[in-house]
Amino acid sequence: MHLQIVLAVVVMALLGPSSPQNLPNCESSCGNVSIPFPFGSYGCNYSRSFLVTCDRSSGMPIPFLGKSESNLVIQSISTSTGEMELLTYVANDCYNSSGARIERKQPSSRFGNFRISTKNRFVAIGCDTHAYISGKRGNETIGSGCITVCDSKNNMSDGSCSGVGCCEISIPKGMRSFNMSLSSYSNHRNITDFNPCSYAFVIQEGKYTFSSKNLLDFESQEQMPMLVDWSIGNEPCDIAIKDTDNFLCKGDSECDQSYTGSGYRCRCLPGYEGNPYIANNCTNIDECARPGHRCLHDCVDRPGNYTCSCPKGFSGDGRENGTGCTANESLIIKISIIAVAVT
Template sequence: MNFQILLATITTTAVLWAASAQNGPNCETSCGNVTITYPFGSGEGCYYSPDFLVTCNRSSGVPIPYFGLSTGNVVISNISINQSEIEIMMFVARDCYNTSGRESRSRPSLALRDFRISTKNKFVAIGCDTQALFSVTRDSRANVTDGSGCNSICGRNSLMTNESCSGVGCCEAEVPEGMKSFQILLNSFNNHTNITDFNPCSYGFFVEEGKFSFYTNYLRDFRSVEKMPMVLDWAIGKLTCDEASRNSDNFLCKGNSECDQDYKGPGYRCICREGYEGNPYLPNECKNIDECKRGKHDCEHECEDTEGSYTCSCRKGYSGDGRKDGTGCTKDE
């Protein structure tokens, strides 16, 4: 079976000032264990653009959040607003053989518009007769593709090591910067001849770094694993901070949030100003932090919270700025 997942590119007007919409009857705040908040949303008027649509499917009795315009294929496992990441469960490619030849094959693919495959992922392949590749479309109009991958070769008596993807039983490759689409292609050098009893299939997948370890029994028993967690990066639109801020009505960084000048990718990201925390994409949702109560201050003695900051003071009989990295507090003569 060929799993083809395509997030269609649709021109739409971004939903603006969604604070009221987020409290509306059509805007869910969670689906299963996943919290949904703007720019993500489910229901009309709740999300920034179709890429940020979360479809909550309850047909099985258990709420399952699906990604964007996908028709029930890609499950969302986590949404991080402050990290500008979303974790999805992406399909594992497989290429299986029996003594008569190829038995089954799947070639998962994913195409994104404003999201990108994070470099926090690794491309991993499992198998003893495996050539694993992923193709990347760089220019769809010119039909230009490139990609990368790795080879994994081993025999019945090969020395394989658990938790090692060195090319014997398991291999891995880096994810290039800015990748927005892929298709996984698996091939066999020798149709798994003479190894189908302990390695009938080759597997390939993207997985978040640190969330997969190879074990030699996977060569025989990995068929039951259909999906692995992978991370996508996101930002708002295609304009930079300076370009987007010129249109104040459409610019999402408002109130106590500001545009992240350290982000150099396409689009822009909002962050709460120093001394505030919350959702920077909603007006007035970056709330003041009480550094004094949290112990996040450098006061030597007394701390007093202020809006977006705090002040230090000395006890009676002492003078100075009260800060540990300043003049501190000195006993009065």
């Protein structure tokens, strides 16, 4: 028993503080969603912000960011772009024909150290609708909204969120949380036959197309997909790299100097692929084994790159988009002599 404990301690020491993803009980997926490090379950995640809970209580595995009580369902995680797609709830504000409110949902979401991507839009649907979104950016509270008012569906353009029946605004940069609220000017009186409710949601740009039918049939849409930007810690590359024990960009992985947001991101070196947040997980790409290399003849794989070679008697870079392969002068002379001899 003592020997087993010692061996376990040695293994943990070899794995290091930033390698819990290598433990045998760490799941790499939940349902059909891949869960790459630094994300993971308890003991497999880099820090509390990267906790993923795989909830199987419904019979179907569902990955949640944080605990399942967060209601933030993960759709996908990318280690190459530093983005995560989540499902968040739709806000609504509904009335009956007498103007009495019958339902109201005003969801809010918190993302810890992660930020709401500016690739999202805040969208509101309705004909008696004032939609508002507010949230935190650092210690600052910021907010914005849009209004859409209409008496009928006559002047609406399906496919365009133009302000009639549908309005949208951009998301301020750096928001780490949001609260959505909806209000009405006339409690939807005289329009309940085609629009009893107002709706609002944050959604990834390009993933919603307005239809006038949504004024009546949108109640079944409870969640919409949105993007969240993630990174490691709060320090930029030049400062984070000094913490050698916890810095994640190691081996053939480098800190992404082009990233200008909070914290830092890792990326594999050019010509390598893999998870840049796991030490030694970025491996060389054999471009020669894949279609698309630009060699006219022989392709030679190199660490992080490849070269092309020409047949004997030819010179050049051997590339389609380069100098290609040109016969050497000595070869041309030999060919000419042979041709004369034959004639």
